[in-house]
Amino acid sequence: MNLFLKLRDDFGMSCLLIAHDLAIVRQAAQRVYVMYLGRVMEEGESGALYSQPAHPYTQALLSAVPSTNPVEERERQRIILKGDVPSPVNRPTGCRFRTRCPAVQSVCETSPPVNSLSESNLASCHFAGRIKAGILQEYDVRQVG
Ligand code: SF4
DSSP states (O other): OOHHHHHHHHHTOOOOOOOOHHHHHHHHHHHHEETTTTEEEEEEEHHHHHOOSHHHHHHHHHHOOOSSSSSHHHOOOOEOOOOOOTTSSSOOOSSSSTTTTTTOGGGGGSOOOOEEEEETTEOOOTTTHHHHHTTHHHHHHHOOO
C-alpha cells in the first residue's frame, strides 16, 4: 500500500482501487464510489463521505469498520442489514438496495434520483438529504463492544 501511495504522489498517477476493506480505501482514495449490485449508491470526496455518509448502504459499510481507538470501538454500533445480496441477474426493481435497506419506504419501489448534496457528494437515495442530516436513522443496530 505504501508503494501504491508513493507512486500516486511521486508521479501524479490516477489509480482505480477496488476493495472491500474501507480502512484501506480511506487511507488511499481521494474520491470514493460506493457500489451495490453494479450501481453507484454514493460518491464523494473521501473525507466528507466517511465523516457524513448520505446513503444507508454507505452507513452500514462504515459501521462495520472496527476502530483502532478502544473507547470508540466499545461504543461502536453496527447497522445490521437483513438478508443476502440479491442475484445480479434478478435485481430488485426501483432502488436496488431496497430489499435490505433499514430505511426503506414504499417510494423506494421507484428508482431514486441521484441527489447532489454538495459539490463533491452525490447519493442515489430518495432520502439522501435527510439521512445525511441525521434524520431517519432508527436502524436495527448491534452494540459491538
Ligand atoms: S431509496 Fe429507499 S431503499 Fe434505496 S437507499 Fe434510499 S431509503 Fe433505502
